[in-house]
Amino acid sequence: MSYLAPETLEQALSALADPGPMRLVAGGTDVFPALGDRPLRGGLIDLTRVAEMKGIAARDGGWRIGGAVTWREILKTDLPPCFDGLKAAAREVGSVQIQAAGTLAGNLCNASPAADGIPALLALDAEVELASRDGTRRLPLADFVTGVRQTALRPGEILSALHIPVQPEGARSSFLKLGSRRYLVISIVMVSAVLWCRDGRIAGARIAVGAASPVARRLPALEAALTGLAPEALGAVTTPDHLAPLQPIGDVRGSADYRRAAVAELCDRALRKALHG
Amino acid sequence: MDKRTSSPLTAFHLNGRIVEAAPLPGERLSHTLRERLGAREVKVGCNAGDCGACTVLVDGVPVCACLMPAQQAAGREVDTLTGLLETPEGQRLMRSFQDHQAAQCGICTPGMVVSAVALLRETPAPTEAQAQDALGGVLCRCTGYRKIVAAVVGAAAPRMGEGKVGDTIRRLDGPAKVEGRERFGDDIADPDTLVIRVIRSPHPHAAFSFGDLAALERRPGIAAILTAADVPGLNAFGVIPAFVDQPVFAESVARHRGEAVAAVVGTPEAMATFDPADFPVTWEPREAVLSVEEALAKGAPLLHETRKSNVMTSGFVARGDAAAALSRADVVAEGRFRSGFVEHAYIEPEAGFARLVGERLEVHACTQAPVMDQEGLAQILGWPKERIRIVPTAVGGGFGSKLDLSVQPFLALAALKTGRPVRITYSRTESMQSTTKRHPSDLTVRIGATKDGRLCGMDFRGDFNTGAYASWGPTVANRVPVHASGPYRIADYRAAARGIHTHNPSSGAFRGFGVPQSAIAQESLFDDLAEALGMDPLDFRALNALRDGEPTVCGQVFEQGVGIAACFDALRPAWEKARADCAAFNAASATVKRGAGIAGGWYGCGNTSLPNPSTIKAGITPDARLVLHQGAMDIGQGANTVIAQIFAEALGLPLAQVSLVGPDTDVTPDAGKTSASRQTFVTGAAAKLAGEALRREILKLCNAPETAAIALDGDGLHVTHEVQRHDIALDRMTPDAEGYVLRAEETYDPPTKPLDANGQGHPYAQFGYAAHLAVVEVDLTLGTVKPLRFTAAHDVGRAINPLLVEGQVEGGIAQGLGMALMEEYLPGRTENLHDYLIPTIGDVPPIDTLIVEVPDAHGPFGAKGLGEHALIPTAPALLNAIRNATGVRIREVPATPSRVKAALEAAGGAT
Numbered sequence A: 001m002s003y004l005a006p007e008t009l010e011q012a013l014s015a016l017a018d019p020g021p022m023r024l025v026a027g028g029t030d031v032f033p034a035l036g037d038r039p040l041r042g043g044l045i046d047l048t049r050v051a052e053m054k055g056i057a058a059r060d061g062g063w064r065i066g067g068a069v070t071w072r073e074i075l076k077t078d079l080p081p082c083f084d085g086l087k088a089a090a091r092e093v094g095s096v097q098i099q100a101a102g103t104l105a106g107n108l109c110n111a112s113p114a115a116d117g118i119p120a121l122l123a124l125d126a127e128v129e130l131a132s133r134d135g136t137r138r139l140p141l142a143d144f145v146t147g148v149r150q151t152a153l154r155p156g157e158i159l160s161a162l163h164i165p166v167q168p169e170g171a172r173s174s175f176l177k178l179g180s181r182r183y184l185v186i187s188i189v190m191v192s193a194v195l196w197c198r199d200g201r202i203a204g205a206r207i208a209v210g211a212a213s214p215v216a217r218r219l220p221a222l223e224a225a226l227t228g229l230a231p232e233a234l235g236a237v238t239t240p241d242h243l244a245p246l247q248p249i250g251d252v253r254g255s256a257d258y259r260r261a262a263v264a265e266l267c268d269r270a271l272r273k274a275l276h277g
Numbered sequence B: 001m002d003k004r005t006s007s008p009l010t011a012f013h014l015n016g017r018i019v020e021a022a023p024l025p026g027e028r029l030s031h032t033l034r035e036r037l038g039a040r041e042v043k044v045g046c047n048a049g050d051c052g053a054c055t056v057l058v059d060g061v062p063v064c065a066c067l068m069p070a071q072q073a074a075g076r077e078v079d080t081l082t083g084l085l086e087t088p089e090g091q092r093l094m095r096s097f098q099d100h101q102a103a104q105c106g107i108c109t110p111g112m113v114v115s116a117v118a119l120l121r122e123t124p125a126p127t128e129a130q131a132q133d134a135l136g137g138v139l140c141r142c143t144g145y146r147k148i149v150a151a152v153v154g155a156a157a158p159r160m161g162e163g164k165v166g167d168t169i170r171r172l173d174g175p176a177k178v179e180g181r182e183r184f185g186d187d188i189a190d191p192d193t194l195v196i197r198v199i200r201s202p203h204p205h206a207a208f209s210f211g212d213l214a215a216l217e218r219r220p221g222i223a224a225i226l227t228a229a230d231v232p233g234l235n236a237f238g239v240i241p242a243f244v245d246q247p248v249f250a251e252s253v254a255r256h257r258g259e260a261v262a263a264v265v266g267t268p269e270a271m272a273t274f275d276p277a278d279f280p281v282t283w284e285p286r287e288a289v290l291s292v293e294e295a296l297a298k299g300a301p302l303l304h305e306t307r308k309s310n311v312m313t314s315g316f317v318a319r320g321d322a323a324a325a326l327s328r329a330d331v332v333a334e335g336r337f338r339s340g341f342v343e344h345a346y347i348e349p350e351a352g353f354a355r356l357v358g359e360r361l362e363v364h365a366c367t368q369a370p371v372m373d374q375e376g377l378a379q380i381l382g383w384p385k386e387r388i389r390i391v392p393t394a395v396g397g398g399f400g401s402k403l404d405l406s407v408q409p410f411l412a413l414a415a416l417k418t419g420r421p422v423r424i425t426y427s428r429t430e431s432m433q434s435t436t437k438r439h440p441s442d443l444t445v446r447i448g449a450t451k452d453g454r455l456c457g458m459d460f461r462g463d464f465n466t467g468a469y470a471s472w473g474p475t476v477a478n479r480v481p482v483h484a485s486g487p488y489r490i491a492d493y494r495a496a497a498r499g500i501h502t503h504n505p506s507s508g509a510f511r512g513f514g515v516p517q518s519a520i521a522q523e524s525l526f527d528d529l530a531e532a533l534g535m536d537p538l539d540f541r542a543l544n545a546l547r548d549g550e551p552t553v554c555g556q557v558f559e560q561g562v563g564i565a566a567c568f569d570a571l572r573p574a575w576e577k578a579r580a581d582c583a584a585f586n587a588a589s590a591t592v593k594r595g596a597g598i599a600g601g602w603y604g605c606g607n608t609s610l611p612n613p614s615t616i617k618a619g620i621t622p623d624a625r626l627v628l629h630q631g632a633m634d635i636g637q638g639a640n641t642v643i644a645q646i647f648a649e650a651l652g653l654p655l656a657q658v659s660l661v662g663p664d665t666d667v668t669p670d671a672g673k674t675s676a677s678r679q680t681f682v683t684g685a686a687a688k689l690a691g692e693a694l695r696r697e698i699l700k701l702c703n704a705p706e707t708a709a710i711a712l713d714g715d716g717l718h719v720t721h722e723v724q725r726h727d728i729a730l731d732r733m734t735p736d737a738e739g740y741v742l743r744a745e746e747t748y749d750p751p752t753k754p755l756d757a758n759g760q761g762h763p764y765a766q767f768g769y770a771a772h773l774a775v776v777e778v779d780l781t782l783g784t785v786k787p788l789r790f791t792a793a794h795d796v797g798r799a800i801n802p803l804l805v806e807g808q809v810e811g812g813i814a815q816g817l818g819m820a821l822m823e824e825y826l827p828g829r830t831e832n833l834h835d836y837l838i839p840t841i842g843d844v845p846p847i848d849t850l851i852v853e854v855p856d857a858h859g860p861f862g863a864k865g866l867g868e869h870a871l872i873p874t875a876p877a878l879l880n881a882i883r884n885a886t887g888v889r890i891r892e893v894p895a896t897p898s899r900v901k902a903a904l905e906a907a908g909g910a911t
């Protein structure tokens, strides 16, 4: 059993290629709770010191968010309004303690249906950068998260960064989360919206919903229906048809019917919030 | 090159000093800090990021030490409470936490203060919202958070007195709590002490057999395996003599998920890598009955052969003719009300340490009932109880569950078998799976009233899911029929309650013993009646409120001290304003509605018709030390302070001169258990008697009259009366075996009388009374309920320390709010603090406590109990407020957004 703290991506990747079960850890906020009362088997590779995985940088009009960037760093970084939704999501992840340690990449790799980061990043059209000893590949986030706690991450790969493409001019965003208490709460459902206007009309929108299907989903029909609408008069736009991609389940946090009803309302509110703050 | 930090040492700055430790890969920083570096001020409540008790600063930023691999701290600055105490922010918080009594049990305090230091460094004058955001990750189960918020934002300190009865003073045991020096159950053992790990059933009902235990026992570092075969005495414990039915280790069949079947004892190193999944046991799951319906069904498996139909016991109270009264009533309200398991969720999981000292066993563990622990262990070991010494540690919250034995039998058996000191700490999940819960209830209730608004008949039937073992289930079955009327005049009454066994963890004592559940039914139906009669809900209650000289449903007549009407009077201004404000708000708001609800409650202090004496001993030493042996467990509620205030007042010496000796079965007499809201009343009365007795001893020495003044200083005692002064040189007197030259020991047992077959008699010497007003905002589209404020009127007879009263009320309301809106323990599903939600600092709104003082003839200086009263009216007041806001009646708690929305839809009231 060992604990490795590589400082470069190359070191990290070769550590991962070592024989013997090695687990990646960043903030540990999913790794340790999943361990429960049982001892860790195998070793840990700590990604928090990997130079290439640090920092948030503007690049080609878009942004590169390092694979070790925490929710707290997102909150502390000056970013344009299209990131307001991601920031709102960051503020809702657990508590300040969890935000200080937890990373966006960890949230994606853990692939919980209730991961708050996923809808916010889907709405930004994010891509993941996956590094391995054979090179790096990029995948749209929607293709990366494949199921409940399942991702397209291959053995030997590390999520080295997230890429946010250039956003339409004037894009604004929001994130709304519904839970049974104020802090430290796993979402019953959550919605993130990014939208932009031209000539006094909504010119485009991306809306993603989490915790209402095994994997967070965009709502293309709703997005299409919004185009051309006047922002001032936006009332109840979300219809049951728009929610077709979702398959909410019932659990301790809420019934399937409740989730369906709540999502529709939350979508409308998220849109209004993105438009009017 | 990779940095192979598995090569042992990790170095970092701890509170400014360079330290080195050799954590295992994957070891949590919290563990390294506590066990390798002695930083026991870092508390562990969940090991999963859910409670924040382990919060430390890493490079100035608050993180959960339980989620950080220790090696990640290498080269960084780690600060714990101890290191932050000396900083300006730390100093300010120490003072304000003491001034506001923001620490009750104190287990959450290190995490709170560390988080608050980080806030104050960035924002020296935070708003309430900023304080909540900064502290949202730290759970507190005791305080209801309001005092913590006040302390962090730097609200003006309440005015402090000198410690007379009626004075607000800082808690006497506060400094240790706010400085992180308090030693809880897991803080006693040396790091190299043998560790016990319990093996538990993963099934609600299963037969089991062991494989090769000897092979496991031979593994390096394993010191012993314990099973039922190792119990020398009786393999059973329980809190009620006729219901001692819970095995230390199940013998061949486990009756609930989480039941102990064996334990492994080993060195800390061996236990760090021991995986309970490797324990050689095979399970054969059997049909389980999980609900009351299943348990009562014909042919259902019996939990206990002698308890037919799985009925553990029942309680009954009848007075007059309920059926006849209900049939002549002009209006009748009826309904079925349900609630689920509620978990105590104290932040300190059960923990302790034990060792053999010669022929005796010494157990240091968190508990609410040291002498009951001693008696229970004596039975399990087959020893005389004098061979067992219980030295309670500080208790990080109890609320009823720490009345029962938990870790103590394992500690005792392991110490005995290994001959070495041993320790155990439950994991959060283990604590939730195996210790007691609030009883789920299924209540069918009918209440009538006549046109003039007077109550006319009540019929109550309640089934309580009591789980696998009796615990305090019989007490719940008995208490509920006595209390289900609420503090009202009901001449014709019938109430029956049953405890039903199921394959679930035992339901036991939880703040209110079943009364919070029955109050939901009764107080909700009262709103139905008021509506049917066209009466204001407060007027209706005030009209029917019990008064001096009127019989309770048990036929007990109190000629004095009945304070419920005074509580309703106290609430009236807030009630009228709240109703008007809500109506005004609603007129302008379509999808968000506000409502105000009210509920009353009462609670009998002390055991129901059973003796429950408390004894208090005090003495003065030759060197003029005044010592009070205060045996009432202070589990955060403030007994150490209140009992000392009462004693000092009765004796006539300043509180500052009293030195406390806490509970310890070797040196402090039995002050009974901390439950049934009895300590201020019963132990307080004993303390008053002891203070008076000691005073008489002193006065006798110089034949001074009762009105003489006493003073104590380094030269001894001085008694003055008018112009006369007597000096008593204590150092010339001969001390007794305990070293006291003057002493007193007094016992108080509240006068009660047995209940007859119809529950008629004198169950309690006093009741305490309460009425709460809740204002909520309901989002009609999402079904979310946001409490906006509470006003709580409590008749405490006499507030010995008013700020402690507020603390109890606020903490009780937070728990009542949790029960009403979010908490439900589902075995196998909500077994951690991630899925089992208790209120956070952002969920508890402002609370106004109105202290009402209708003195009680039996209580010390008129005082009445309070601990449990604090949450009884909360849940029904919230439900009534939801109803006032929406017109919808919620009859099952918790009223989660999903349930509220479903009810709104069913009522057609949703948009």
Ligand SMILES: Cc1cc2nc3c(=O)[nH]c(=O)nc-3n(C[C@H](O)[C@H](O)[C@H](O)COP(=O)(O)OP(=O)(O)OC[C@H]3O[C@@H](n4cnc5c(N)ncnc54)[C@H](O)[C@@H]3O)c2cc1C
Pocket (backbone or CB within 6 Å): A023, A024, A025, A026, A027, A028, A029, A030, A031, A032, A033, A047, A067, A068, A092, A093, A094, A095, A098, A101, A102, A103, A104, A105, A106, A107, A108, A109, A110, A114, A115, A116, A117, A153, A157, A158, A159, A160, A184, A185, A186, A187, B048, B049, B050
């Ligand atoms: C109390 C508490 C509250 C929480 N509340 C929320 C919440 O409100 N909303 C929410 O969405 N989540 C919540 N979480 C979950 C968690 O905090 C987040 O998912 C967080 O973002 C995970 O990041 P991490 O760095 O801590 O992941 P880790 O625990 O370090 O890792 C998570 C998983 O991802 C893998 N991994 C990590 N980084 C990489 C990488 N770069 N490449 C490949 N694999 C990687 C790890 O091997 C592991 O399997 C909460 C957790 C706790 C303990």
Ligand code: FES
Pocket (backbone or CB within 6 Å): B043, B044, B045, B046, B047, B048, B049, B050, B051, B052, B053, B054, B055, B064, B065, B066, B067
């Ligand atoms: S012990 Fe770390 S958060 Fe609870």
Ligand code: FES
Pocket (backbone or CB within 6 Å): B102, B103, B104, B105, B106, B107, B108, B109, B139, B140, B141, B142, B143, B347, B396, B397, B636
């Ligand atoms: S004082 Fe906060 S948990 Fe006890």
